[in-house]
Amino acid sequence: MHIALLAGDGIGPEVTAQAVKALRAVAANGPQFDFTEAPIGDAAYDTTGDPLPEATAELAERADAVLFGAAGTYESDLRPPEQRGGHALLRLRKRMDLFANFRPVTAFPELIGASTLKREAIEGVDLVVLRELTSDIYFGTPRGVHVTNGERVGVNTMRYTESEIRRVAHAGFKAAQGRRKKLCSVDKANVLETMALWREVVTEVGREYPDVELSHLYVDAASMHLIRRPRDFDVIVTGNIFGDILSDAAAMLTGSIGMLPSASLNAEGRGLYEPVHGSAPDIAGKDIANPLASILCGAMLLRHSLGQPAMAERIETAVRRVLAEGYRTGDIMEAGATRLGTEAMGDAVAREIARLAN
Numbered sequence: 001m002h003i004a005l006l007a008g009d010g011i012g013p014e015v016t017a018q019a020v021k022a023l024r025a026v027a028a029n030g031p032q033f034d035f036t037e038a039p040i041g042d043a044a045y046d047t048t049g050d051p052l053p054e055a056t057a058e059l060a061e062r063a064d065a066v067l068f069g070a071a072g073t074y075e076s077d078l079r080p081p082e083q084r085g086g087h088a089l090l091r092l093r094k095r096m097d098l099f100a101n102f103r104p105v106t107a108f109p110e111l112i113g114a115s116t117l118k119r120e121a122i123e124g125v126d127l128v129v130l131r132e133l134t135s136d137i138y139f140g141t142p143r144g145v146h147v148t149n150g151e152r153v154g155v156n157t158m159r160y161t162e163s164e165i166r167r168v169a170h171a172g173f174k175a176a177q178g179r180r181k182k183l184c185s186v187d188k189a190n191v192l193e194t195m196a197l198w199r200e201v202v203t204e205v206g207r208e209y210p211d212v213e214l215s216h217l218y219v220d221a222a223s224m225h226l227i228r229r230p231r232d233f234d235v236i237v238t239g240n241i242f243g244d245i246l247s248d249a250a251a252m253l254t255g256s257i258g259m260l261p262s263a264s265l266n267a268e269g270r271g272l273y274e275p276v277h278g279s280a281p282d283i284a285g286k287d288i289a290n291p292l293a294s295i296l297c298g299a300m301l302l303r304h305s306l307g308q309p310a311m312a313e314r315i316e317t318a319v320r321r322v323l324a325e326g327y328r329t330g331d332i333m334e335a336g337a338t339r340l341g342t343e344a345m346g347d348a349v350a351r352e353i354a355r356l357a358n
């Protein structure tokens with residue numbers, strides 16, 4: 001089984017190295033994985049002039065699955081889009097048609113104390129943000145900056161076609177059917193025509209899933225309810241920009257953004273697995289980033305792309321055990337715990353995986 005490894009920028013290479021460690025540990029007595037590395041983001045732009053070289057895109061398309069780190073830095077974010085590290089990821093998502101981005105938000109009991117929120121609010125939180133990933137204001141045209149009446153005008157276009165909404169809605173209802181059968185669609189239908197269409201189409205699709213309880217929230221209120229009563233949510237389906245923002249907020253229910261993995265899937269079930277966090281330039285190169293989001297991406301990859309649910313579970317159990325033993329990276333540190341660096345946390349998880357195999 002062939003995994004394309006696109007580590008990218010900042011903490012991307014540090015955390016994906018730990019995910020690879022976990023995947024190698026879990027495969028020690030079973031099918032082996034071949035990893036092929038390829039450049040993406042600033043690292044690729046600096047050497048090839050393109051943040052998404054054609055060879056990288058082709059490798060990602062050919063592989064059984066893609067393990068991605070993070071792309072972009074604050075410097076490259078200010079360049080024209082085609083030179084930005086982060087833009088490379090948008091292009092790859094579009095090219096592979098990875099429209100369904102599943103972002104599970106699980107409050108590990110061991111980490112309740114690491115959250116800034118009250119225990120009563122987050123105990124038992126288990127929800128999924130399903131973010132549409134290939135359309136919306138991130139891709140709509142016209143876009144750009146032009147001069148009108150002597151001043152600069154920035155333009156982006158929020159745009160959704162009916163079929164784009166329909167397919168992600170189906171993915172949301174199906175995901176809810178496999179869970180607690182509740183789907184909350186988040187939009188801004190009171191102000192945006194795009195989002196009025198979103199609500200209409202999700203409601204239509206909902207008629208095909210009478211066993212799923214459908215609710216709707218506006219994104220502003222949803223962000224409040226998500227923090228106030230997170231346990232009420234099962235699956236949240238939303239557009240690209242709202243899902244981007246809501247999932248970072250939801251990360252704090254788990255203690256840290258360093259805990260959130262994600263799977264970006266297309267209609268054929270092909271997937272790219274990426275932590276929800278970015279390249280974190282403020283902590284890059286210091287061996288302090290939390291690798292658990294990336295390691296948990298490895299588990300999602302095994303489950304969704306490689307058909308290895310037992311192996312996926314072994315990685316997840318190992319993560320839980322390491323947390324139960326009191327090991328923490330700085331972002332989830334609490335009194336009485338043992339602080340580990342990125343590498344040491346990866347080693348601890350790999351060790352636990354090996355123990356589980358015996």
Ligand SMILES: NC(=O)C1=CN([C@@H]2O[C@H](COP(=O)(O)OP(=O)(O)OC[C@H]3O[C@@H](n4cnc5c(N)ncnc54)[C@H](O)[C@@H]3O)[C@@H](O)[C@H]2O)C=CC1
Nearest residue numbers: 070071072073074086258277278279280282283289290331
């Ligand atoms: N998927 C991707 O490749 C993404 C790339 N980006 C890019 O990353 C760069 C930084 O963006 P930010 O807005 O600062 O978001 P970020 O997610 O990289 O960092 C936000 C904050 O969370 C912390 N953090 C993130 N991941 C962590 C981890 N694993 N362990 C411990 N702490 C962690 C960082 O230190 C920082 O304080 C930008 O250039 C941005 O464009 C941002 C989001 C996603």
Ligand SMILES: CC(C)CC(=O)C(=O)O
Nearest residue numbers: 072086087089090244276
């Ligand atoms: C494409 C990324 C740079 C934007 C982001 O924050 C994300 O996809 O979560």
Ligand SMILES: [Mg+2]
Nearest residue numbers: 244245248276
């Ligand atoms: Mg984001």
